[in-house]
Amino acid sequence: xxxxxxxxxxxxxxxxxxxxxxxxxxxxxxxxxxxxxxxxxxxxxxxxxxxxxxxxxxxxxxxxxxxxxxxxxxxxxxxxxxxxxxxxxxxxxxxxxxxxxxxxxxxxxxxxxxxxxxxxxxxxxxxxxxxxxxxxxxxxxxxxxxxxxxxxxxxxxxxxxxxxxxxxxxxxxxxxxxxxxxxxxxxxxxxxxxxxxxxxxxxxxxxxxxxxxxxxxxxxxxxxxxxxxxxxxxxxxxxxxxxxxxxxxxxxxxxxxxxxxxxxxxxxxxxxxxxxxxxxxxxxxxxxxxxxxxxxxxxxxxxxxxxxxxxxxxxxxxxxxxxxxxxxxxxxxxxxxxxxxxxxxxxxxxxxxxxxxxxxxxxxxxxxxxxxxxxxxxxxxxxxxxxxxxxxxxxxxxxxxxxxxxxxxxxxxx
Numbered sequence: 001x002x003x004x005x006x007x008x009x010x011x012x013x014x015x016x017x018x019x020x021x022x023x024x025x026x027x028x029x030x031x032x033x034x035x036x037x038x039x040x041x042x043x044x045x046x047x048x049x050x051x052x053x054x055x056x057x058x059x060x061x062x063x064x065x066x067x068x069x070x071x072x073x074x075x076x077x078x079x080x081x082x083x084x085x086x087x088x089x090x091x092x093x094x095x096x097x098x099x100x101x102x103x104x105x106x107x108x109x110x111x112x113x114x115x116x117x118x119x120x121x122x123x124x125x126x127x128x129x130x131x132x133x134x135x136x137x138x139x140x141x142x143x144x145x146x147x148x149x150x151x152x153x154x155x156x157x158x159x160x161x162x163x164x165x166x167x168x169x170x171x172x173x174x175x176x177x178x179x180x181x182x183x184x185x186x187x188x189x190x191x192x193x194x195x196x197x198x199x200x201x202x203x204x205x206x207x208x209x210x211x212x213x214x215x216x217x218x219x220x221x222x223x224x225x226x227x228x229x230x231x232x233x234x235x236x237x238x239x240x241x242x243x244x245x246x247x248x249x250x251x252x253x254x255x256x257x258x259x260x261x262x263x264x265x266x267x268x269x270x271x272x273x274x275x276x277x278x279x280x281x282x283x284x285x286x287x288x289x290x291x292x293x294x295x296x297x298x299x300x301x302x303x304x305x306x307x308x309x310x311x312x313x314x315x316x317x318x319x320x321x322x323x324x325x326x327x328x329x330x331x332x333x334x335x336x337x338x339x340x341x342x343x344x345x346x347x348x349x350x351x352x353x354x355x356x357x358x359x360x361x362x363x364x365x366x367x368x369x370x371x372x373x374x375x376x377x378x379x380x381x382x383x384x385x386x387x388x389x390x391x392x393x394x395x396x397x398x399x400x401x402x403x404x405x406x407x408x409x410x411x412x413x414x
Contacts, residue, residue: 004058004115009051010108011061013068015039020047021105022054023113032106044071048078060085060112062092062104063120072122085112085119092117121291127276130246134273135316137239137266144232151178151225159212165205170229173199181214182223243269252372253277259374260364261336262328267320271365274317279370285363293318294359310355318358325358335377336360 003025012019021034033054037047051059059075061068063086075084092108095116111117123131148170152163162169162177170178176194180186188210192203199206214222247254250272257268275288282288289295293313329340336357344353368374382390391407398405 002115003113005113007055007057008109008113009054009056009059010105010110010112011059011071012104012108013061013064013071015067018044018047018071019103019105020050021103021109022051022056023106023109024054025113030110032109034103034105039067039070041070041074044074045078048074051075051082052079056082058083058085058112060087060108060117060119062087062089062108064089069128073125076125083119084122085117086122087111087117088120121281123276126246127273130243130269130273131316133239133243133246134270137236137243138270138316138319140232140236140239144229144236147225147229147232151222151229154218154222154225155212158214158218160214161209161212165202165209166199172196175226177210178222178226181210182219182226184214184219247272250277253369256368256372256374257365260328260361260368261331261334262324262326262361263365264324264327267324270316270320274314274320275365275369277369279366282366285366288366289359289362292321292362294321294355294362321358321362322354325354325361328361329354329357 006026007022007024009020009022012021017036017038019034019036021032023030023032035047035050037043037050059082061071061084068086072084072086075082087108092111095111152169155162155169160181162174166174168174173194173196176196177191180191180194188207191210192206195203195206247269253272254265254268257263257271258265263271275292279288282291286295290311291313293311293315295311295313325336325340328334328336331337339360340353340357343356344350347353395405395407
């Protein structure tokens with residue numbers, strides 16, 4: 001086998017300890033030395049000193065939850081020029097020839113030395129911090145939605161049908177009514193008078209919807225849920241301000257991304273946090289789409305292509321791109337709207353069409369960030385076969401309705 005590095009190290013990461021094997025090759029002989037270190041800071045510093053003494057050229061370790069992150073930070077802190085390979089555990093498992101009596105770190109050092117595995121993308125510390133905030137924001141938004149749903153369920157359990165009358169129970173009018181409902185000092189007519197805007201036209205129905213039975217426990221629970229809702233909203237607002245501070249250095253990238261139909265600042269922040277702004281890490285747009293988990297699965301045997309799910313990828317980026325695809329497919333002036341309709345009609349599945357739009361969005365984002373310029377989509381004129389198919393479909397539709405159609409091509413305007 002080809003040797004890429006003469007001295008390579010493999011690290012088997014655990015919560016409390018790391019097992020490190022250094023494999024050195026001299027001629028045709030290989031020697032392996034293994035040591036165990038604690039994962040406290042001083043233990044990781046000792047590990048890095050030992051690797052430096054052995055003149056290790058590359059270090060490989062598997063991605064194991066969050067336990068590998070302090071190890072990578074220590075390796076970067078002590079030797080910034082030495083490459084660190086974070087490898088996929090599934091890729092390591094697929095390499096044949098592993099023996100049961102070989103420990104993980106020794107086997108990993110062998111795979112890295114001979115280039116039998118590929119390194120994964122590991123973001124720099126600034127991007128990692130941004131990732132922490134955007135992923136935490138996703139969690140907070142989920143908590144906020146859960147709290148809103150719990151408020152509506154509490155109202156329904158008490159017989160208050162606000163969700164039937166109000167399009168947004170927690171809008172400005174709804175919150176004013178809920179405040180009076182929690183206090184319990186106003187009649188349904190008085191609470192209905194708190195309605196604003198178009199909701200005032202539904203006053204009679206609103207009075208009927210506010211005739212429920214609010215027990216003391218339900219009133220206490222509703223007050224607690226409204227307090228929790230306010231806390232969630234305040235936390236999200238504070239988090240958005242912190243994310244905006246970290247995105248100051250990427251303001252140009254943000255301005256480019258928000259010009260793409262379906263992409264807002266929240267989505268653009270998630271894209272920068274997950275993919276980064278430097279697209280040179282991806283060989284092509286297809287690699288970027290595969291890394292995001294939006295590339296179609298590939299299972300072909302004997303000339304038969306089987307229907308398989310999309311490939312696994314970054315779940316956070318994939319979720320955000322799918323959400324942006326939903327928005328892009330509904331925008332009036334979006335080029336993705338007609339594309340979504342066409343794919344949905346051809347496949348018979350709206351879900352597949354949404355994933356197709358998300359795939360297109362990922363490719364568009366890749367080119368925008370790589371070229372540092374946004375070019376509005378300009379549809380190309382239809383080709384002759386496309387025109388002929390469109391004419392044939394229109395004629396068939398009219399003839400099926402009993403019309404006899406004669407076509408005459410209009411003269412071109414000079």
